[in-house]
Amino acid sequence: MLNIGMNLTLESLESNNPDKYKCKIADIENNNLYIDYPISLTTNRTAFLVNDLHLNCIFSTEDNGTYLFRTKVIGKVKKNIPLIILHIPPVEEFKKIQRRQYVRVETAVDISLYLQNSKERFTTITEDISAGGCAVLLPKNIQMHPLETGDATIVLPMQNGDYQYINTPIKLIRNWEDAGKNIASIEFSDLDEKDTQSLFRFCFERQLELRKKGLLT
Known part of the structure; x- marks a missing residue:
């Protein structure tokens, strides 16, 4: 379901920093998701996510389904560019977002x-x-x-x-x-x-x- 180059929206689950971010998948290895440094939708600037930060990750598939799963930052690495590593849970924990659940x-x-x-x-x-x-x-x-x-x-x-x-x-x-x-x-x-x-x-x-x-x- 997750593919390299896919756009993601991240939602911080920290009550003192309820921000959202946009980013792209740069690589996928085993249960790890490598993303570029995300952009805050509040400030439109690059965000630096700390290790162990818990997030909701939202993505849309080619068949127009929108899904959400919970993840956390587990590290950072430099490949061709600096990347953030997120944990990928089992696909059974991916939750499809129904249209009526979209924020209006x-x-x-x-x-x-x-x-x-x-x-x-x-x-x-x-x-x-x-x-x-x-x-x-x-x-x-x-x-x-x-x-x-x-x-x-x-x-x-x-x-x-x-x-x-x-x-x-x-x-x-x-x-x-x-x-x-x-x-x-x-x-x-x-x-x-x-x-x-x-x-x-x-x-x-x-x-x-x-x-x-x-x-x-």
């Missing part, structure tokens, strides 16, 4: 939608978003029906000033009215690993931003 944050980002049945194409904003889907505001002249499919392009403004563009097939789960607004809940049907990681990162950055503003506990 309330935030407005631009999204362009194309509906296959009606051939409608329109631009709107999200009410909330996660790595598994989003809720969007539907214009009054647009109607969607449960299980209707289409495509979406999402623009994610990242903390470092970059913009990530996510292109994905979608499926409508349900729609409803709230305070006079027509809202649709949409599932991302076929995200690749890179886009899943970008969405994880965006949601985490936005969570931190909302916490700093006192809008999220």
